Amino acid sequence: MSLASFKLKLAALPEPLRMGIGLGLGFFVTLTLVVLVMVVGFGYMARIYDDLERITLVNNVKIELAHTMKYAQRDRAVSLYSLALIKDAFEKDEELQHFDRKAEDFMKAWSKLQSMEMNADERALAARINKLIRERSRIVQNAIAYAVKHHGLVAAEHMRKIAIPGQQVVADEINNLLELQQALIRQAGASAADSYTKARRIMLWLCTVTILITIVVAVIVLRQVLRQSRELEYKALFDDLTGLPNRALFFDRLGQAALMYENESKPFSIVVVDLDRFKEVNDTLGHHIGDLLLRHVAQNISATMRRTDTVARLGGDEFVLLLPSAGAESAEIIVKKLLSALCQRVNLEDSVVEVVASMGIASYPEHDVDITRLLLKADMAMYAAKRANVGYRIYTPEIEAVAARNLELQNELRHAIEHDQLLLHFQPKISHHTGCIMGVEALVRWNHPQRGLVPPDDFIPLAEASGLIQPLAQWVMQAALQQSVKWHEAGHTFSISLNLSTRNLLDGDLPLRVSRLLASYHGRPDWLVFEITESAVMAEPARALETLNKLEKMGIRISLDDFGTGYSSLSYLKKLPVSEIKIDKSFIKDMELDASDTVIVRSTIALGHNLGMKVVAEGVENIEIWDLLTALGCDASQGYYMSRPLSVEALEEWLATSAWAKEKVKPPAYAGVERRKSLRNSNNQ
CATH class of the missing domain: 1.20.120.1730 (Four Helix Bundle (Hemerythrin (Met), subunit A))
Known part of the structure; x- marks a missing residue:
């Protein structure tokens, strides 16, 4: 050598x-x-x-x-x-x-x-x-x-x-x-x-x-001992990855700022910064790219801040800023400037990453005089901004009340999943070709012992944010399959559509869990339809496509929900293993009044058919919209005109009494008065 x-x-x-x-x-x-x-x-x-x-x-x-x-x-x-x-x-x-x-x-x-x-x-x-x-x-x-x-x-x-x-x-x-x-x-x-x-x-x-x-x-x-001593001292006060002050040094400077306020009565503010979808960057592009992103963010924040400001990294993708001599209003101006500088696309080696951040502001002494609670309140404001997708929020007591309620609700939701306090409602999908039911969409409901029925908009985002979305999805799939088996034994052949969130799509074990559920309940893959949104797919297209391809190879159909409201391109639509697209109700409800909506719906139906996909319309609330969609060649629709979401018992009664449930009924004539009356009467039952 x-x-x-x-x-x-x-x-x-x-x-x-x-x-x-x-x-x-x-x-x-x-x-x-x-x-x-x-x-x-x-x-x-x-x-x-x-x-x-x-x-x-x-x-x-x-x-x-x-x-x-x-x-x-x-x-x-x-x-x-x-x-x-x-x-x-x-x-x-x-x-x-x-x-x-x-x-x-x-x-x-x-x-x-x-x-x-x-x-x-x-x-x-x-x-x-x-x-x-x-x-x-x-x-x-x-x-x-x-x-x-x-x-x-x-x-x-x-x-x-x-x-x-x-x-x-x-x-x-x-x-x-x-x-x-x-x-x-x-x-x-x-x-x-x-x-x-x-x-x-x-x-x-x-x-x-x-x-x-x-x-x-x-x-x-x-020298080595002295250097290691200096390194240990540095590591005790600074973050290894970014070189920024760590939690210990930040709290030291925070305490100094509080002491200065006693002498000079100058307020200061704390800003908590958290990167959105950072875990997906780590999981998809690797921890090396994640580390590069954190360094880039740290440098960008440091370059944007004033020389008197302290920029620290608390851990993971969470940063915190100490803004001396800045009340809430001044901090808001600084945060707006920081968001503008930070939230951009960056090239990290061969990868392009969209930087999105959420920030929360809390000021001393306006919001609290205890520095630990002040940081907690800035953290609450940050999570409020993240949930609302608004970039930043300034702490208010209402935010703390919501945070406390969400924490309580999160614990109760975990208990609800473990103790079967959830239930499924089903909304029928009606074929325009046969005029009868072709499937149902399963919608989860939470029957809270004290609060009663909790709206999905209150607990689904909470499940996403807290990591409960996976056990929730597992419960929904299991309950839907159990019900599907009962309906098929009763002679009903329609499918059940289930909604998948972004986290579900990024879960590499999802196909395996679905396969095990089908095997345990002796179900068939074609009994299920998984509905996904454009935004869920576009969060991490490569990983989402991998999951969807595995599900499609199992024989499960994929439906693209809320089509037209996302930001995907047709090139991605062409790559997705989608057999059905659902037109968002925002384009359906005003078709009679807005010719542009009609043009969009007509074009979407034509696009779907040209790509070999079925087209389903959401939000059909009257017979005029139904007739118009029939004339435009839409394959199926769902909405309050046909039926609102129903419990299992209500749906079984609907199946027994509604004209939409009789599979041999001819498609209703969109100009026939008698047929309109029959449908209207069946809807009122």
Whole structure:
């Protein structure tokens, strides 16, 4: 692996891991240097020990032996000279024995010295001494024999001239041996001293390097600790993703603003900002695009706000603004400017996202003097704006009352779903071709124990906002299938239409749950029609299309509700697996009076038929509209003219008595007076 590739791989690791690796390497190098110091120190100590051991056990012994030889050689020379002077035979014999003892001492020392390890100089000197010993041995023996026979000055002179000089030559070589040993001792001492000096220098150098590396590692650790401390302090006060102040820092500044009001009596306002449909962006485009969107929004808000304002992120897609010296009216002006700058289409890599936000305003001290409650009230105002789809709201007590009521209603709705306090009403759809029922639309009602029947407009949006729409839809599908099974067993063949919300369409598990319900109730897919709105589809077209295609492949028909009121394009209509479109009642109710509505309805019917779809009209309230729709070729209609939404019992009675319920009745003539009376009478029953 090259150094460059190693650096790239190291750079790709998380910073804490990189720092850990760096510190580990630093400690490893330090430990290695410490070990190296010990190894080098022990190595040089071993060399010094060897030198000292050589001096103590070798050179000193050799010097001692050489001294023994020297003294023995000297004593022998004295004995030789004494032999020549001594006259008494006994004394001569005694001196001769002394000479032999010294000779023996000399040879013992010499033999032991030769047995020891020698270098080249020592071996050369030993060879010369051995040669001299051999050469002088006969001369000494002859001199001793001469001294034994003669005495006096003549014998002494003989010894001085012949025997003693030979002994002196050997003594000189022994002195040379002593000098050599002393030189070797000095050399060994110098080697030990040199080893000690080198060891000290190297160990000092290594210790210095070790200390420096330890200091560097300690500095790195200290810097890392300080940096992590700063990072922890930053993370405690700022948001990692956007760099904005977080909840803790925002509340700190909010508290400061409240203290400033006590001194300067300057009001301030809080604005809570929440992005609409942010979850869909995360679910559809991925969290990476969601993060990019949050950064873009944070930068956009910061760029729009005043320098004295505080922009913070509370979490998720919720931001909050602190506007010093701004009452509710001033805050409203700032919020309008912010909405204009924020709510635009933005390009995030390869994705285009429509930014829509809802904002709530609450002012101090006008709306509250407790900063926690003030933030809560701004949050209430924001949710009120989101429900009303109006961009922003300023807190009012009514908003809080509605929020409290909605929270209570939400809990009660959850209880209602779990304990079957809901019921279905059904509105018939009548075929223009046969004049009889072809299906019903299921409309959920809430029979509240205290409030009575709660209107759908009060709890359906609440279910959407609170996440209860999925369990609510599950209950509706289950109840509708149960009723459909009963009606088919009774011989009725019409289908039941169910409304799907945006969240239902974005629920990837919806087809699976529908399939399980059909299997559990032994129902058929063609018993169901799912009605969707253009706005629900266009919220996330790709995901909605995926869900609809799965439902359509199961055999469930799809109806496009409120056609003409949304903002879809014909290209999307062409892609949707829709078998039916429903014309919104806003185009139907004034057809008799507004020619433009008639043109729109005629065109829509033609468009639907050309695309191979059936066309259903909503909001038919009189026979004139019915006749006109029949003339325009509309396939079916529903409305109060035929029947209002009915409970199960009322619908079964209607099925038994109404002319619209008799499948073999011919289509009513739109100009026939008698038929009009018959239909009118049946509607009044």
